[in-house]
Amino acid sequence: MNIDKKVLLLNNSYEPIQIIGGKKAIIMLLLEKVDLIEKTNSFICSEKLKLSFPSVIKLKKYVFIKIKNIPLTRKNILSRDNNVCQYCGKNSKKMTIDHVIPKDKSGKDTWTNLVSACSKCNIKKGNYLLSQINMKLLNKPKKPSHIYHMQKLVKSGNALWKPYLFMNK
Numbered sequence: 001m002n003i004d005k006k007v008l009l010l011n012n013s014y015e016p017i018q019i020i021g022g023k024k025a026i027i028m029l030l031l032e033k034v035d036l037i038e039k040t041n042s043f044i045c046s047e048k049l050k051l052s053f054p055s056v057i058k059l060k061k062y063v064f065i066k067i068k069n070i071p072l073t074r075k076n077i078l079s080r081d082n083n084v085c086q087y088c089g090k091n092s093k094k095m096t097i098d099h100v101i102p103k104d105k106s107g108k109d110t111w112t113n114l115v116s117a118c119s120k121c122n123i124k125k126g127n128y129l130l131s132q133i134n135m136k137l138l139n140k141p142k143k144p145s146h147i148y149h150m151q152k153l154v155k156s157g158n159a160l161w162k163p164y165l166f167m168n169k
């Protein structure tokens with residue numbers, strides 16, 4: 001049993017707070033600070049105790065959380081765009097960041113103006129506006145919400161988290 005397996009921590013209001021390590025989650029359960037909402041098929045066993053390994057836990061008391069903005073970095077832009085060129089849809093290891101409205105046409109460094117682009121598309125686009133050279137964006141670039149990193153983790157497993165991260169279609 002891997003005790004480092006990640007656990008989704010919810011506020012008392014069911015609002016997702018953060019992803020924590022399994023060890024911390026178990027300590028919170030044993031201290032009765034949280035309720036077990038979803039469990040995995042694994043167990044933690046000791047002489048006195050048999051406990052289902054948690055997947056989602058909820059705080060017994062509501063805590064006020066100040067939501068942090070996701071920093072606008074090259075890494076986070078590439079992650080938002082899944083390393084896919086937002087013009088041609090190709091996936092490349094050598095991805096660049098493109099200003100949709102070029103800097104010399106007063107384009108800003110913002111979530112909605114920066115996208116990942118392969119170097120070929122970036123060179124083709126140059127300092128033009130999309131309308132000038134007949135190129136289109138595959139997705140409208142958006143600022144990711146604070147639960148975005150948690151949603152990314154769901155794609156690599158943890159289907160139990162989906163209803164709590166607004167991912168049930």
Ligand SMILES: [Zn+2]
Pocket residue numbers: 085086087088089090117118119120121122
């Ligand atoms: Zn491209």
